Amino acid sequence: MAKEVKGGKWTSDLVLDLYANLLSEVWEVVSALIGEAILELLFNLSIKKIGEKYPFLKPLKVSEEGIFMDEIREDLRNLPPAELHRGFQSLINHLLNLFSALTEGVISREVFPKVFPKVREAERLVSQK
Amino acid sequence: MRFIVKHLNILRSIINTINTSFEIKEIVESAGNNLPSLFEFSALGVLWKEESTLYLYQEETCPPSFTQEVARNMVKVFSVLGEEPSDLARVTIQVEKRKLRPSHMAMDPKATLKSYLVLPLALEEEIIGCVSLNSDQPNAFDAQDLQFFSVIGYQMAATLKHFQRFSSVKTMAIYDTLTTLYNRRYLEERLVVEAQKSFYGGSSLSLVMVDIDHFKKVNDTFGHTEGDKVLKEIASLLKTSVRKKDTVARYGGEEFILVLPDAVVEEANMIAERIRRLVEKTLFEVGQAHINITVSLGISNFPGHHPKSKEDLVRMADQALYDAKRGGRNRVCVFSPVQK
Numbered sequence: 001m002a003k004e005v006k007g008g009k010w011t012s013d014l015v016l017d018l019y020a021n022l023l024s025e026v027w028e029v030v031s032a033l034i035g036e037a038i039l040e041l042l043f044n045l046s047i048k049k050i051g052e053k054y055p056f057l058k059p060l061k062v063s064e065e066g067i068f069m070d071e072i073r074e075d076l077r078n079l080p081p082a083e084l085h086r087g088f089q090s091l092i093n094h095l096l097n098l099f100s101a102l103t104e105g106v107i108s109r110e111v112f113p114k115v116f117p118k119v120r121e122a123e124r125l126v127s128q129k
Numbered sequence: 130m131r132f133i134v135k136h137l138n139i140l141r142s143i144i145n146t147i148n149t150s151f152e153i154k155e156i157v158e159s160a161g162n163n164l165p166s167l168f169e170f171s172a173l174g175v176l177w178k179e180e181s182t183l184y185l186y187q188e189e190t191c192p193p194s195f196t197q198e199v200a201r202n203m204v205k206v207f208s209v210l211g212e213e214p215s216d217l218a219r220v221t222i223q224v225e226k227r228k229l230r231p232s233h234m235a236m237d238p239k240a241t242l243k244s245y246l247v248l249p250l251a252l253e254e255e256i257i258g259c260v261s262l263n264s265d266q267p268n269a270f271d272a273q274d275l276q277f278f279s280v281i282g283y284q285m286a287a288t289l290k291h292f293q294r295f296s297s298v299k300t301m302a303i304y305d306t307l308t309t310l311y312n313r314r315y316l317e318e319r320l321v322v323e324a325q326k327s328f329y330g331g332s333s334l335s336l337v338m339v340d341i342d343h344f345k346k347v348n349d350t351f352g353h354t355e356g357d358k359v360l361k362e363i364a365s366l367l368k369t370s371v372r373k374k375d376t377v378a379r380y381g382g383e384e385f386i387l388v389l390p391d392a393v394v395e396e397a398n399m400i401a402e403r404i405r406r407l408v409e410k411t412l413f414e415v416g417q418a419h420i421n422i423t424v425s426l427g428i429s430n431f432p433g434h435h436p437k438s439k440e441d442l443v444r445m446a447d448q449a450l451y452d453a454k455r456g457g458r459n460r461v462c463v464f465s466p467v468q469k
Contacts, residue, residue: 033272034248037252038248038251041251098210101205101206101209102246102247102249103245103275106270106272106274107275110272
């Protein structure tokens, strides 16, 4: 079960906040490079693929305007933070793999500095005793 | 700032040519012609799922091993995108080689693929193929290249999708139903593009007008059905006698026009002579008989004959054809302003 931390926030909420920000940031950086239409497709491909193992990711809504988690947030906050972290981390990894396969280091160079510290932060959050 | 404006202008021009293309080969060619002003690359690839064909537009010194590596990589990336893994052996590869870099920068015969950008060609969530820029140099592309390339990729996807939707309409609109050559409407469009390319870019452009000698007699003697068979056979001879980049169209009745980009008068003359001899040597089966048929051909050229417009080019080829007819038929005449 999700744990409550200081300020009355649940760690699941914190993990969700963190990944929501992270995905928005990835969206912002990469859409400027390859355009919203292609990025929407890559996000949806990744959600479909990773959603097989983490079904809670399947309802994520992606459109040319970006990625939205608000509608499913209530359902997700009841999931264990570690499970959320693993699912979102896999999603991010899959996206990064796609970016690398398509453009070698061009996208990764722009995205990686933003992604890496936040994934570390999520790891720290879920490992808090 | 000036640098970006220049790049945006090139981009606009590429998008415009992609938009006005009629077939995928034309898209690849027009993009390939313009992209060297934006990027340094060794090969541009367009993999189109519907045709299982990979169109490659590459530097003329590209070794075959590099071509294969590019093809393998594109097929691999295409499968990473979730498309069923394609067997490279089942993909038809069409290669167009052009001079993309100065001679002193010719590719090493052992060059390998060092960097690339691949983007899915997708519209409305459907992946219809992918497009790639490839280089034998490491780190050849940066974030700005990717931005420009993605705009081009998006436009290509939109145009290809358009082709898919309207392929049957397009077939009717641009092909002559009897001969399956391009029709006059397409010829006019193609001439606009080629003339613009030559008149503004300074490259040579030749036109060959072909007319079947005494065709009326064939129709009168053997009937129109047999006459149509002759038209079809000559159309097929014309198609096999030209280069890949040439356009062969039925101009009307028993008249045909060949558009030969980058061909000086001598090259056009060689092609026209080849056609004349080929037709002369062929025995045409009409009804129960086998007959000989000949053709007359007229050539015009830019810049050789100083045409000011595409209409001038057609008029000059027509004038040369008239001279060939008047000179006794079964011959090739090159336009000459003094001929009257």
